[in-house]
Amino acid sequence: MVNNGETTVTVAGLRVVRGDEVALDELNLRLFAGEVTGLLGPSGCGKSTLMRSLVGVQRVQRGSIDVLDVPAGAGPNRSRVGYVTQSPSVYGNLTVAENLQFFAAVLGAPGTNVKRVLTQVDLAEYADALVNRLSGGQRNRVSLAVALLGEPVVLILDEPTVGLDPVLRRDLWALFHQLAAAGATVVVSSHVMDEAERCDRLLLMRDGAIIADDTPAGLLATTGTSDIEAAFLHLVQQAQVTTGVRS
Amino acid sequence: MKPRITFAVTARILRQLRRDHRTLALMLVVPCLLLTLLWWMFVDNEAVFDRLGGPLLALFPFIVMFLVTSVTTLTERTSGTLERLLAMPMGKLEFLLGYALAFGLVAVMQSVLAVSLAVGLLDLDARGSVITLGLVAVVDALLGTALGLFVSAFARTEFQAVQFLPALVIPQLLLCGLFTPRTALPPALEAVSDLLPLSYAVAAMQAVGTSATWTSDLTQDLVVVTAWALGALALGAATLRRRTA
Ligand SMILES: Nc1ncnc2c1ncn2[C@@H]1O[C@H](COP(=O)(O)OP(=O)(O)OP(=O)(O)O)[C@@H](O)[C@H]1O
Numbered sequence: 001m002v003n004n005g006e007t008t009v010t011v012a013g014l015r016v017v018r019g020d021e022v023a024l025d026e027l028n029l030r031l032f033a034g035e036v037t038g039l040l041g042p043s044g045c046g047k048s049t050l051m052r053s054l055v056g057v058q059r060v061q062r063g064s065i066d067v068l069d070v071p072a073g074a075g076p077n078r079s080r081v082g083y084v085t086q087s088p089s090v091y092g093n094l095t096v097a098e099n100l101q102f103f104a105a106v107l108g109a110p111g112t113n114v115k116r117v118l119t120q121v122d123l124a125e126y127a128d129a130l131v132n133r134l135s136g137g138q139r140n141r142v143s144l145a146v147a148l149l150g151e152p153v154v155l156i157l158d159e160p161t162v163g164l165d166p167v168l169r170r171d172l173w174a175l176f177h178q179l180a181a182a183g184a185t186v187v188v189s190s191h192v193m194d195e196a197e198r199c200d201r202l203l204l205m206r207d208g209a210i211i212a213d214d215t216p217a218g219l220l221a222t223t224g225t226s227d228i229e230a231a232f233l234h235l236v237q238q239a240q241v242t243t244g245v246r247s
Numbered sequence: 248m249k250p251r252i253t254f255a256v257t258a259r260i261l262r263q264l265r266r267d268h269r270t271l272a273l274m275l276v277v278p279c280l281l282l283t284l285l286w287w288m289f290v291d292n293e294a295v296f297d298r299l300g301g302p303l304l305a306l307f308p309f310i311v312m313f314l315v316t317s318v319t320t321l322t323e324r325t326s327g328t329l330e331r332l333l334a335m336p337m338g339k340l341e342f343l344l345g346y347a348l349a350f351g352l353v354a355v356m357q358s359v360l361a362v363s364l365a366v367g368l369l370d371l372d373a374r375g376s377v378i379t380l381g382l383v384a385v386v387d388a389l390l391g392t393a394l395g396l397f398v399s400a401f402a403r404t405e406f407q408a409v410q411f412l413p414a415l416v417i418p419q420l421l422l423c424g425l426f427t428p429r430t431a432l433p434p435a436l437e438a439v440s441d442l443l444p445l446s447y448a449v450a451a452m453q454a455v456g457t458s459a460t461w462t463s464d465l466t467q468d469l470v471v472v473t474a475w476a477l478g479a480l481a482l483g484a485a486t487l488r489r490r491t492a
């Protein structure tokens with residue numbers, strides 16, 4: 001794949017075991033600045049586990065993960081890497097603004113950032129609403145706003161657009177591209193295949209392994225299919241033929 | 248160590264508590280009501296109230312703070328906010344101190360209220376000074392906070408957190424010298440009660456109740472309770488993990 005951005009994330013030989021399951025196995029990966037990378041695959045394939053590993057909150061069994069030239073989760077990265085967990089992690093009994101002010105204080109980000117991120121996620125008019133009284137999609141956006149507070153260089157977003165209407169989804173994807181254009185490395189997971197077309201680069205995962213790594217157009221071309229879902233099914237079938245069915 | 252972050256945590260917890268009227272009532276009003284109930288029970292027998300009132304001034308803050316802290320910290324662990332904070336530039340010590348400071352402040356308020364009520368209105372007869380009484384109550388409340396923080400690491404749900412109350416607190420209550428002097432216990436149980444922090448918390452209160460001056464026993468009791476609180480905080484810090492399975 002042709003790429004002009006510098007390498008910001010390098011994963012080599014990553015193996016993660018969760019419970020009795022091997023969640024990631026011998027995974028290798030490089031991510032680049034200026035790109036929106038989509039992480040797609042069926043439920044349970046290891047998307048969240050990979051993202052947690054990149055942030056440095058996942059216990060890993062083997063392998064190395066370097067993010068911005070230091071090991072994942074190392075001190076300097078804690079204010080440079082923005083992370084949105086799959087389920088919103090904000091305080092329900094605080095207002096939207098109080099949540100953001102608190103996390104801004106922890107990050108040492110200027111208070112003016114609060115207003116900026118509220119606008120970015122389109123929640124300005126809900127600033128004084130208690131998070132508990134928001135809808136699921138609104139709560140997700142508060143969680144996303146927290147990740148944008150510190151002007152992160154790497155953004156790890158675990159299903160940030162779940163439960164959002166098409167207009168909001170379009171706006172948020174525009175925001176992701178805008179951040180990437182400004183030099184950020186953006187990783188977005190989703191299991192909605194139609195979001196795949198919005199990515200600069202796609203990683204298709206299955207059973208803890210990356211089974212395809214290409215641009216959306218490239219993926220369609222190599223598989224000879226007309227949409228990403230069909231391409232994915234094609235690749236899964238191929239994988240079953242070459243490696244034998246797992247489980 | 249950044250005080251800014253600790254204070255941010257403290258301010259946030261106090262703000263959350265202010266919204267939660269029930270918990271606030273549990274921490275500030277319920278101990279006062281319980282003391283009043285005790286006074287009423289022994290309204291014709293003041294000696295009993297004088298004997299039990301002091302130790303209960305130690306017990307109520309301990310129990311209430313244990314309960315509230317363990318559940319609050321557990322919620323932080325299960326809601327994902329703890330994971331998020333630890334992925335930010337948040338030190339474990341800053342986090343724990345933020346909690347200890349917030350609940351410590353509440354403990355001070357609680358103790359001021361309970362001691363004022365007991366001594367001012369209910370005529371609790373304590374030989375020692377009101378200030379000493381208040382100080383001992385605060386130290387006991389902090390012990391509850393520290394232990395609550397620690398045990399929250401071993402619960403998965405709020406329900407499980409509450410189960411620590413009968414499992415860990417009530418045995419201490421039985422053995423702490425309130426029901427019968429600890430020296431009157433069978434030797435094995437006395438040895439056990441020598442190890443439990445609540446025994447020292449209650450002994451400190453009894454010392455304030457029976458002696459007008461600050462005794463070396465009181466110092467010793469407070470040192471043991473403080474050591475337990477600091478130990479529990481340190482163990483609590485060890486249970487905060489940046490990486491989880
Ligand atoms: N907390 C956990 N404890 C034990 N095993 C877990 C835990 N979370 C996930 N797993 C296991 O790890 C594997 C990968 O899970 P992961 O959450 O990474 O999937 P995912 O691709 O994000 O799925 P989804 O699209 O449903 O979010 C699964 O097989 C799952 O059973």
Ligand SMILES: [Mg+2]
Nearest residue numbers: 047048049086
């Ligand atoms: Mg997931």
